[in-house]
Amino acid sequence: MKVCFEDFRPSAYFENKKAVGxxxxxxxxxxxxxxxAIEFIMMPWNRCLSELDSxxxxxxxxxxxxxxxxxKYSLGSSMRTRGNFFIVNKNFKKKIKNISDLEGLVVLIxxxxxxxxxxxxxKNFEKIEVTSSDFVYAKILNMIATxxxxxxxxxxxxxxxxxxxxxxxxxxxxxxxxxxxxxxxxFTKNNKFLEIxxxxxKNIKRRGLIEKIIKKYEYQIK
Numbered sequence: 001m002k003v004c005f006e007d008f009r010p011s012a013y014f015e016n017k018k019a020v021g022x023x024x025x026x027x028x029x030x031x032x033x034x035x036x037a038i039e040f041i042m043m044p045w046n047r048c049l050s051e052l053d054s055x056x057x058x059x060x061x062x063x064x065x066x067x068x069x070x071x072k073y074s075l076g077s078s079m080r081t082r083g084n085f086f087i088v089n090k091n092f093k094k095k096i097k098n099i100s101d102l103e104g105l106v107v108l109i110x111x112x113x114x115x116x117x118x119x120x121x122x123k124n125f126e127k128i129e130v131t132s133s134d135f136v137y138a139k140i141l142n143m144i145a146t147x148x149x150x151x152x153x154x155x156x157x158x159x160x161x162x163x164x165x166x167x168x169x170x171x172x173x174x175x176x177x178x179x180x181x182x183x184x185x186x187f188t189k190n191n192k193f194l195e196i197x198x199x200x201x202k203n204i205k206r207r208g209l210i211e212k213i214i215k216k217y218e219y220q221i222k
Contacts, residue, residue, distance in 0.1 A: 001031060001193045002057040003185075004041045004048035007135060009161055010217040011062050011082075011183075014042055023061045023183060025213045026079045030200030036193065045136070046112050052186065058193050063186030064114040074189050076197045078182035080210065083156040084115055086175040087144055096151065096175035100124065105150040108143060110136040115153055116179040137162055145171040 005012035005024070012021040019028075019040035031038055041048075041057065048060045052073070062082070065075060086096050086107075096102065099118055102125040109115060111129035113136075128149065132139040140152040145168050154162075156178065163169050187194045204210060 001036055001059070002039045002041065003027065004043055004051055004057050004060045005062070006045040006048060007042055008062075008155075009158055011155075011157070012040075012042075014040075022214055022217055023079055025216070026201075026204070026210055027061060027185060027197075029204045029209055029213065030197055031193070032200070033203045034196045034200040036196055036200075044133075045110070046131070049112060052188060055188055057188075058191055059185050059187045061185055062183040064181045065184060066114040066117075066120065069114065069186065072189070074187040074191055074194050076185040076187060076194060077201050078184055079201070080183050080214065081180055082183050083178050083180045084153050085156050085159070085178045087141065087152045087154050087159070087172050088150065088175055089144055089147055090171055090173050091147075092150065092173075096177045098177060101177070102151065108140045108149045108152040110140070110153075113153075114181070116181060119153075119179060135162075138166060141166055141168055141172060151175070 007013050010021055011023045012019065024040065028038055043051070051057045052060050062079065063069060063073070063075060069075065088096070094101065099122050102122070105125045106128060107125050108128050108130050111131045114120070130136055130140050137154055137158060140154065141163065143149050144152045163172060185197060
């Protein structure tokens with residue numbers, strides 16, 4: 001089975017030439033319980049989707065649910081719950097507690113990233129999709145730190161690691177708004193591995209392996 005992901009700690013990344021991360025480990029455990037080996041490929045997110053659309057790979061991780069994606073791909077059972085929150089410059093004064101508080105603001109999101117239905121449907125603020133040849137979230141944080149937009153949407157689990165990596169801890173703060181999301185394996189339509197994944201996922205969930213995998217990593221589910 002061929003699976004693509006972008007460099008996205010602690011979800012999926014390469015370490016010592018081996019694919020690791022919460023979602024990598026969950027998927028490997030599920031498929032391994034059914035005697036299926038996985039070839040992991042790391043590319044920018046939009047290239048992963050392009051490979052998926054052309055049937056060159058079987059699946060991508062992690063894929064967040066949207067109506068459009070649900071029609072286009074076969075989404076396996078949710079592996080776990082994650083979340084997004086909103087990052088602002090430390091000098092930003094407005095309190096952000098719900099989506100209505102974003103009115104009139106410029107909000108940065110990763111191109112091709114799904115946030116939540118309420119966020120995607122909202123029209124009261126400007127959304128700018130960010131692309132990068134490197135890591136999209138890093139570009140978003142740097143843009144917020146240098147006041148090139150009002151707010152950036154960042155995955156909750158990657159933020160603690162990334163803000164330290166970029167040395168921006170004294171320039172950025174979190175807002176109070178958190179939007180939860182479910183992490184799926186995004187398969188091509190009618191993929192032969194989907195049913196096998198479902199069996200394997202139920203197997204490792206019943207054995208309590210998902211919680212053990214998450215606890216292996218430093219970050220916690222919110």
